[in-house]
């Protein structure tokens with residue numbers, strides 16, 4: 227997968243800018259607050275519809291403007307693709323894929339595949355299960371649109387179910403729950419099965435990536451907390467049973483206590499919980515290993531590497547780890563942002579340099 231170019235109009239601090247990327251390493255450098263992250267954020271938005279930093283679309287529109295437009299052209303084994311997004315200050319957005327408008331954000335997945343890593347990704351290790359679920363959900367959606375749509379439906383039903391659980395009329399609630407759960411179990415099962423199969427692939431790849439980055443000194447282990455196995459029909463039946471068994475507790479607590487919205491990933495380093503015992507550097511390396519594992523999984527699905535975005539990722543790692551990353555990304559289109567000073571890491575490696583200043587590429 228290669229992103230050929232990127233056009234930004236009224237996107238954050240960019241008024242009108244064009245990037246023509248190299249198929250290998252692209253280094254986007256510049257002082258703080260000049261637009262390095264903004265540039266790679268746009269690439270990830272076009273790939274997934276997700277911003278690595280905000281949840282509110284409107285925030286990307288240049289202050290005071292009505293509309294922001296971003297567009298990229300990419301080529302993959304499947305041919306050329308053009309993806310464009312427009313964000314409007316009134317709150318809506320427009321999605322165009324190869325010149326055809328689509329209303330469904332999920333349609334973005336599978337056109338441009340990308341993996342994003344930044345120091346913020348430390349959240350993946352340190353913070354709440356929600357961050358780890360988010361990682362899983364974006365990664366799996368990039369592999370399967372169907373997963374994204376199942377998840378959307380699952381969350382919708384969970385919201386409705388949780389509202390129902392808070393109703394005062396217990397008889398009505400008990401009559402209605404089985405109707406919801408009939409539907410819920412289907413999406414629940416789809417999400418669980420997809421996560422299980424992803425974690426099965428993630429686990430050995432993450433272990434391998436981490437061993438590589440640490441020169442075999444550390445063993446990273448990743449596992450899920452989900453306990454459903456077998457054919458889809460069996461999982462659906464188990465889920466229905468479990469939902470029924472948890473009804474009493476759900477009613478007391480007023481929300482659904484089991485399901486994918488409560489999952490987590492367990493991450494250990496040499497057998498210890500990395501969240502509690504890992505150093506900053508170890509945690510960062512573990513987070514990076516998860517992302518490199520995602521890279522390999524995407525590759526095995528699509529037959530080629532996705533675009534790798536390393537936003538400010540190098541500065542926090544020691545030189546040995548930086549060098550190993552650069553070795554690792556050979557043959558992967560990579561976008562690396564860094565401030566001027568740490569560009570020295572790239573000595574000896576070929577790369578295309580973009581010097582960004584105040585929302586413009588210095589030519």
Ligand SMILES: Nc1ncnc2c1ncn2[C@@H]1O[C@H](COP(=O)(O)OP(=O)(O)OP(=O)(O)O)[C@@H](O)[C@H]1O
Nearest residue numbers: 238239258259260261262263264285286287288289
């Ligand atoms: N909607 C917006 N409209 C105009 N400017 C914006 C908007 N959103 C963010 N900015 C500006 O973009 C700049 C930050 O850009 P960015 O995050 O890309 O910096 P950076 O080059 O990655 O810096 P650092 O080295 O600190 O990571 C800030 O000055 C911020 O005010």
Ligand SMILES: [Mg+2]
Nearest residue numbers: 262263264538
């Ligand atoms: Mg930045």
